[in-house]
Amino acid sequence: MQAFDELMAYQRETEALSQVAGRLGWDQETMMPRGAAEQRADEMAAMESVLHARRVAPQIGDWLAGIDAAALDAEQQAQLRLIRKEHERATKVPARLAAEIARLVSRAHVVWAEARADDDFAAFAPVLSEIIALRREEAQALAAGGDVYDALLDDYEPGAKASDLDAMFGALRPRLVALREAVLDKPSPKGVTGPFDEHGQMKLTRLVARSFGYDFKRGRVDKAVHPFSSGSGDDVRITTRTSALDPFGCIYSTIHEVGHASYEQNINRAYRLTPLGKGVSMGVHESQSRIFENQLGRSRAYTGWLFARMRDTFGDFGIADADAFYAAVNEVKNGFIRTEADEVQYNLHVLLRFDLERALIKGDLAVADLEAAWNDRFEADFGFAVDRPSNGVLQDVHWSAGLFGYFPTYSLGNVYAGCLHAALRAAVPGLDDALAEGNTTPATDWLRENLQVFGGLYEPRGVITQACGDKAPSEAPLLDYLEEKFGALYGL
Template sequence: MNPFEELMAYQRDTEALAAIAGRLGWDQETMMPRGAAEQRGEEMAAIESVLHARRIDPRVGDWLSLINEEKLDDADRAKLRLIRRSHTRASKIPARLASELARVTSVSQGVWAEARRSEDFDGFAPTLSRVLDLKREEAAALANGGDLYDALLDDYEPGMTGAELDRLFSALRPRLVALREAVLGANHQPDPISGHFDEAVQMHLSREMAEAFGYDFSRGRIDKAVHPFSSGSGSDVRITTRTVESEPFNCIYSTIHEVGHASYEQGIDPAYALTPLGQGVSLGVHESQSRIYENQLGRSRGFTSYLYDRMKALYGDLNIRDADAFYGTVNRVSPGFIRTEADEVHYNLHILLRFDLERALVSGKLEAADLPDAWNQRFEADFGVKIDRPSRGCLQDVHWSVGLFGYFPTYTLGNVYAGCLLKALMQDIPDLDAQLEAGDTTAATGWLRQNLQQHGGLREPRATIAHACGCEPGEGPLLDYLEAKFAALYRL
């Protein structure tokens, strides 16, 4: 084999091992017995040691130096770009640190889940402090004297910086806050849904929603987890959801959200499987898929009409009189505690809070033990509501317990990207709402697969969105969409 072929064969095994590690993570949150947490931590540390050694293997650098990229096509050059980036980053991290991070964050996840159940932040604080110390050490190794937060952010959104996000969020905040105040002060307020919604029926409807949005069950499955997530790529892409018998939208929209992630992975060109291109290019682009599935499509006037009929068929009469009122109920704006249940107006304000707090944690301006007070004060200032228990505050999200510092801002970045994608999609599919009213998402999801999903990691994140939209992404389309939608809903 020539150097390129040798590198690709080597990388294929690395990608396969990484997929096995991901499956262990899926099992930990769905099937693993609680008593296995310590052993699973050791297992995750062991496989991460193997992966880290493969990523920094000197042969990777040798192969990269021997390959003549002029003879390669765009896809093969993109593979080299991603391998080179991974090799460079991994080479900066000591093997001991990589292994310890995998072990500690695996165990920490269980500690977080128990603390969340028992409303005990103090019991979780020492573990979070240990995770934070390790992430600061990792950031310092990667940053090489630069900004620590930027070094971690680059793992989730390559090329993005905290300063650029700060500028973006500063542009979003005034119009979001103004819209929030106008909506909450409106005379017309949609009714909330009420009643008892059987868990088994919710899971049945969850499967229906997944199928309606094109999820391929021959290459996936739905399970339950404390915190919904999607896992895997290629021919094995799994999702989870959760149920609350008084809140059916929790399950429905968690499922549609995760189907957006999963559809991205299932939609990537099969030729890219077990290569660096065979995964979503960044978490911001990934979130653009989950958010456009969940919100712009799933909460649209057309699709909620279809959903209303399905819920009546399964549950009987609802407390909502008709499809128009149901559209308002699904999109009802309320300053709730939980990010994953937040309406579209409040959602990004949840992310801005987390972005500011995690930057402070990484920089050392805020310590783990001080997080509840900082969170609670900021939440009351932003939402006008006092946090009454940790599971509604800083213990609600799994991210920091597993070391995902730098992940949160990609949610809002994904919303921004989704706004741009919707604008382009509607230009190409002018009768979109009529199709969605029939429960038919194929034109919309097909457009996303054709213009974005199939390309995987071929292009850099912003270039991926620009290619799909035909223009550079910005916050304008998202804000215009939100203001038009909620002005009509709330009769402003």
């Protein structure tokens, strides 16, 4: 066991350094002065160089060769599996390329933010072209002759293939489009009347975060342009954003990020600073944020409790009662922004991005043509035209960060959430009584015990299948849930 113990001690240091690098990214999004962008890019590149050197270190190969896997228990074998995979991946990517990507995406974030503020895609296009070229080079090194997009996808959803997602998403699209069209033919519910002051929103957002079990002793909430969660173990931070006219953006982005953060906070503490000590995939991660945000947070029971808290915080905001509030929270309406989309239309936003980024990576779509391709696809899917780049091709941070292969995990997470919700409802039949009191504990306990605690112990599909009573993931529970919920809301 000496080789295994030495390998794990080395890996803990690598994981700790990775957390430090992640904190640099958190700071860049929340606190960093704008003038520090170039220096931060050099800092991020330096950290990535150190991490890459540790991941390709020859002694890792020596330790791996010296370990008798048959002598290890299941947890130790899982640790070994993940370390070996990371080592093999890192050795395929030149150190020069890893550092170049880290430096470029740090700089690109500032370029994207300014281009988005100016509604100027042309200002972002050159650096996006550079990112795609580097990520394509990386993907070719990883794919070793295989599908280059699958090589990138594997970083976020291990074992997933674009062809399988194509089939799943192809089954989603027709029923989503039909439901969207049916709902939009019906009258819209009454909306809220603002303004809603920022202090009240941030006070309420902390109350909501606590209601879902977020541990503020090991976390904090700040503001960012694009809400996100960062960290693992004992330091898991979230961000949100406020709008004077739309308090739901703040509330539900917070609940969404708390889903991510709770997953990280609830992983077995014995796994801290090891490969098992973080979420197993972005699809599984997204299943937690989406089930928190939608199936629980937008349920009739929880919104009844939230309505009373809104009245306490803001007084009369134009909604008469809890039923009208439930309808307002779940309103289906036309909109440009993915993160603000309702449950019915959200996945259509993701499928658009999935198809476009696959074409970019494969070389079938040039960056110069991306804005037009986005606008054409959006109008075809949603029935109206994009009015400006910040509402279209520039709205998401992901491509500026080089996160190609990430977008499909959002819809996969929704599919997983649909499966988990069906299993949760079967296991906790009195759930709505608790939610009506703002008590999510029966649901969050079930998710912790059946999924979150395991961290990276199992493969992504395996942990979902196990949590759902040995039922393999399928899009059917999500579609059934959506049709039942919005059919009742809109009298279909």
